[in-house]
Amino acid sequence: MILDSSKILNDLKIWSHELGFQDLGVAGLNVKDDFSQLENWIQNGYHGSMSYLEKNKDKRLDPSKLVPDTTCVITVRANYLPEPLDHAVSTLKDPRLAYVSRYALGRDYHKVLRGKLRQLARKLNDKIGDFGYRAFTDSAPILERALARNSGLGWVGKHTNLINKADGSMFFLGEIFTDLPLDITARLKKNHCGTCVSCIDVCPTKAIVSPYKLDARKCISYLTIESKDSIPTELRASIGNRIFGCDDCQLFCPWNKYAKVTPIKDFMPRSRLNNRTLLELFSMNRDEFELLTRGSAIRRISYEQWVRNLAVAMGNSRYSRKTLSALYKRRFFPDQMVREHIEWAITRLENNSLNPDAIDK
Ligand code: SF4
Numbered sequence: 039m040i041l042d043s044s045k046i047l048n049d050l051k052i053w054s055h056e057l058g059f060q061d062l063g064v065a066g067l068n069v070k071d072d073f074s075q076l077e078n079w080i081q082n083g084y085h086g087s088m089s090y091l092e093k094n095k096d097k098r099l100d101p102s103k104l105v106p107d108t109t110c111v112i113t114v115r116a117n118y119l120p121e122p123l124d125h126a127v128s129t130l131k132d133p134r135l136a137y138v139s140r141y142a143l144g145r146d147y148h149k150v151l152r153g154k155l156r157q158l159a160r161k162l163n164d165k166i167g168d169f170g171y172r173a174f175t176d177s178a179p180i181l182e183r184a185l186a187r188n189s190g191l192g193w194v195g196k197h198t199n200l201i202n203k204a205d206g207s208m209f210f211l212g213e214i215f216t217d218l219p220l221d222i223t224a225r226l227k228k229n230h231c232g233t234c235v236s237c238i239d240v241c242p243t244k245a246i247v248s249p250y251k252l253d254a255r256k257c258i259s260y261l262t263i264e265s266k267d268s269i270p271t272e273l274r275a276s277i278g279n280r281i282f283g284c285d286d287c288q289l290f291c292p293w294n295k296y297a298k299v300t301p302i303k304d305f306m307p308r309s310r311l312n313n314r315t316l317l318e319l320f321s322m323n324r325d326e327f328e329l330l331t332r333g334s335a336i337r338r339i340s341y342e343q344w345v346r347n348l349a350v351a352m353g354n355s356r357y358s359r360k361t362l363s364a365l366y367k368r369r370f371f372p373d374q375m376v377r378e379h380i381e382w383a384i385t386r387l388e389n390n391s392l393n394p395d396a397i398d399k
C-alpha cells in the first residue's frame with residue numbers, strides 16, 4: 039500500500055485535537071546539536087544528582103537505538119493549566135498556602151498522555167493497517183524538547199522550556215516513535231524571546247545562570263522534587279511557599295498571557311491541591327499523604343521529601359502560634375535530614391515572632 043503522508047498528518051492532527059492535544063508535528067531523528075549541549079551541561083555539573091541523565095547516551099543521541107526501525111517521531115503537545123494563571127500568582131503570594139507546580143495538580147500526566155498517544159496510534163492503525171510504534175511522555179531517554187522544537191511545535195525560551203506563540207509554555211510533550219515514512223514538519227524559523235530577560239530576573243534562586251542555561255542544582259523544581267538530600271540553607275528562604283516544583287520563570291514569561299486552560303479533565307486539580315494551607319498538609323501523616331497523592335505526579339517524591347519541603351515553606355511563612363506548635367510537634371521526626379529542616383523552620387519562626395511585621399495576626 040502506498041501511504042499518503044500529508045493525508046496521514048491531516049488525520050493525526052484532527053484525531054489529536056479530539057483527544058485534547060493542541061499541536062502535532064513530525065520530527066526527523068537528528069538531535070546531535072542538542073545532545074552536545076546536554077553533554078556540556080552535564081560536564082559542568084549542572085545536572086546535580088540526576089545521574090540518570092548520564093546513562094543511555096546512545097539512545098538519547100539516536101532515537102532508533104531506543105526503538106529499532108524508527109524512521110521519524112510524531113510529536114504532540116497538550117496544555118495542562120487547570121485554571122487561569124492569576125490563581126497561581128495569588129497562591130504564590132499567600133504565605134499561608136502551599137504552592138504546587140501547576141502541572142502536578144491533576145492526575146499523573148504520564149498515565150494520561152501515554153493512554154492518549156496509544157489511542158491516537160490505534161486510530162491510525164485502524165485506518166492504514168499495522169505499523170510499528172511506541173508512545174512516550176517524559177519516561178525514557180529522549181531529547182523531547184529538541185524533537186518538539188525540530189517539528190515546529192515551538193522555540194526553546196531562555197528559561198529552557200519550549201514556548202508556543204499561541205499557547206505559551208505550560209504544556210506537556212509526548213512522542214510516538216514510528217517506522218512509518220512520514221514527511222517531516224518544518225521547524226520554526228525564529229526564536230521569539232527577543233531582548234526579554236524576565237525569566238532570568240524573576241527566578242527566585244537565580245538558577246538561570248545565563249540565557250538558555252539552567253543550573254538545576256539551584257532550581258526549586260530540582261530542590262523540591264529531584265533532590266532527596268538536604269536543601270542548601272542559603273537557598274531555603276528563596277523557596278517561599280513552593281512545596282512541589284516552581285513555575286515562576288513561566289508564570290512571568292510574557293508569552294504565557296496566551297496560556298489556556300486545558301480541555302483535559304484529568305488535569306483538573308485533585309484533592310483541592312490548588313488551595314491547601316501549609317499547616318494542613320504539614321500535619322498529614324504518611325497514610326494521609328499517600329491517600330492525598332494517589333495517582334498524582336507528586337508520588338514521585340517520598341513522604342520524607344514532602345515533610346522536608348513543607349518545613350521549609352513553613353519556615354518561610356509568617357509567625358503564628360499554630361504554625362510554630364505544628365513544627366514543635368514534629369521535632370522528633372524519625373529522619374535526621376527532615377528533622378534538621380524542621381529545626382531550621384522553628385528558628386526562623388521564632389525570629390519572626392520578634393518582628394511585628396512578620397506575625398500572622
Ligand atoms: S523553575 Fe523556578 S527556580 Fe527553576 S529556573 Fe524557573 S523560576 Fe528558577
Ligand code: SF4
Pocket residue numbers: 195196197198201230231232233234235236237238287290291292293
Ligand atoms: S520570559 Fe522572556 S526571555 Fe524568558 S522565555 Fe519568556 S520570552 Fe523568553
